Amino acid sequence: MVEEFMVWANEVVAEKIYRSHPSCALLRHHPYPRAVDFEPLIQMAQAHGFEIDATSNKYATLLACRGGVIG
Secondary structure, X not given: OHHHHHHHHHHHHHHHHHHHOXXXXXXXXXXXXXXXXXXXXXXXXXXXXXXXXXXXXXXXXXXXXXXXXXX
C-alpha cells in the first residue's frame, strides 16, 4: 500500500514538473503488474475467507483511503 502511494506521489510531482517545464521534463510510466504475480496472495486470502480484487490498484487504494478492508 505504501508503495502505491509513493508511486502516486511521484506521478503527481512529475505531472506538475511537466506542466511547468515541458521541454526538459521526463515522465516514466510504470507498467501494470502481471495478474499471475497476484495469484499466491489471492489464493492465500481465499483460504482465509477473504476476496481480493487485483484487477486495479485504484480499487485497493480507494478502500485504504476510506479505511476499508478488502474482503
